[in-house]
Amino acid sequence: MEEKNMNIPNHVAIILDGNGRWAKKRKMPRNYGHTQGSKVLEKICEEAYKIGIKYLTVYAFSTENWIRPKEEVDALMKLLRNYLSTSIKTSMKNNMKVRIIGDKSALPEDMQESIRKLEEATVNNSGLHFQVAINYGGRDEIIRAVKAISQDIKMNKMDINDIDVTVFERYLDTADIPDPDLLIRTSGEVRLSNFLLWQLAYTEFYFPEVLWPDFNKEELWKAVEYYNGRKRKFGGVS
Ligand code: FPP
Numbered sequence: 001m002e003e004k005n006m007n008i009p010n011h012v013a014i015i016l017d018g019n020g021r022w023a024k025k026r027k028m029p030r031n032y033g034h035t036q037g038s039k040v041l042e043k044i045c046e047e048a049y050k051i052g053i054k055y056l057t058v059y060a061f062s063t064e065n066w067i068r069p070k071e072e073v074d075a076l077m078k079l080l081r082n083y084l085s086t087s088i089k090t091s092m093k094n095n096m097k098v099r100i101i102g103d104k105s106a107l108p109e110d111m112q113e114s115i116r117k118l119e120e121a122t123v124n125n126s127g128l129h130f131q132v133a134i135n136y137g138g139r140d141e142i143i144r145a146v147k148a149i150s151q152d153i154k155m156n157k158m159d160i161n162d163i164d165v166t167v168f169e170r171y172l173d174t175a176d177i178p179d180p181d182l183l184i185r186t187s188g189e190v191r192l193s194n195f196l197l198w199q200l201a202y203t204e205f206y207f208p209e210v211l212w213p214d215f216n217k218e219e220l221w222k223a224v225e226y227y228n229g230r231k232r233k234f235g236g237v238s
Pocket residue numbers: 016017018019020021022030034037038041059060061065076079080083132187
């Protein structure tokens with residue numbers, strides 16, 4: 001299939017999997033895989049936008065990841081903290097609009113402050129919309145939305161009969177962001193692991209064997225090619 005004839009997905013979601021195995025294969029600590037994985041992610045953001053992807057959402061740290069060994073959690077937090085505090089410059093240069101999804105209230109205060117600054121600085125950028133899931137879980141997101149709706153009903157800001165799909169979506173972390181067209185999970189694992197449970201209802205799924213730190217432009221094109229080979233269906237209509 002020729003690249004110019006490709007239908008490019010508007011929103012791609014990625015579960016960045018395989019960092020640990022990639023490092024192990026090289027007899028290196030798992031954290032080396034995460035560091036390499038974050039470098040690859042920066043390149044993929046640029047590539048994705050170049051080929052016409054408008055929204056990219058990645059799973060960086062789940063609500064379940066806290067139970068990993070302390071050393072690994074600390075290293076991941078260090079990587080994310082560093083990304084949050086240093087990426088304003090690159091995001092502005094690349095015209096990227098960044099949003100962090102997940103329960104931010106459970107993150108250390110300095111990270112919350114960096115998130116506020118990064119989101120504020122990039123809010124008017126019109127390039128790639130880049131969503132990073134940190135302390136994110138799909139079930140947790142839905143429960144937080146239900147609590148916020150219940151609160152609004154209690155305060156008489158809303159009536160119970162007003163709740164429908166459109167209203168509910170306004171309470172999710174992804175409010176105003178279109179649902180993903182394509183989900184990629186690298187490393188051959190075929191699971192959702194609590195990622196975007198609501199938003200992936202009609203998404204096409206692609207599970208390549210490649211480990212995340214080996215993902216590159218060619219792999220991204222393979223995913224787009226796969227997407228082009230699928231006939232999308234929304235409730236029976238192609
Ligand atoms: C899964 O691989 C990966 C993670 C839990 C972390 C992913 C995070 C990053 C790549 C960093 C994101 C960074 C930025 C800057 C947003 P795994 O450790 O489960 O790998 P394994 O299955 O091979 O053990």
